[in-house]
Amino acid sequence: MGWWPMVWGWFFLALIVLGIVVLVVALVRLLGDRPQQPRARTADRSRAREVLDERYARGEIDTAEYEERRHRLENEI
Known part of the structure; x- marks a missing residue:
């Protein structure tokens, strides 16, 4: 062997x-x-923030609603 x-x-x-x-x-x-998934969420959040800013600038929503929605977007998980 x-x-x-x-x-x-x-x-x-x-x-x-x-x-x-x-x-x-x-x-x-x-x-x-x-880690690529959270980047997509960040892009979605920034787009949502842009839409919110545009609606506020056009006068579609008032300051109180803008602040509330902005606060929700920033604190969303």
């Missing part, structure tokens, strides 16, 4: 380590993509 069983043992150990590294990289990539 000789040293062949030891070679196969090291080979399978290397495959296991490689598999773990691949899993970690895949998890990092999956979790790394998540």
Whole structure:
């Protein structure tokens, strides 16, 4: 038999380590993509703020309603 069983043992150990590294990289990539969603929300909020400012400037809403809605937009989660 000789040293062949030891070679196969090291080979399978290397495959296991490689598999773990691949899993970690895949998890990092999956979790790394998540911050893009809040950016979309921020863009939506800024657009909502622009619309609110435009409506206030045109006189469609009064100061009290403008302040209330602006406050809601800034405190929205």
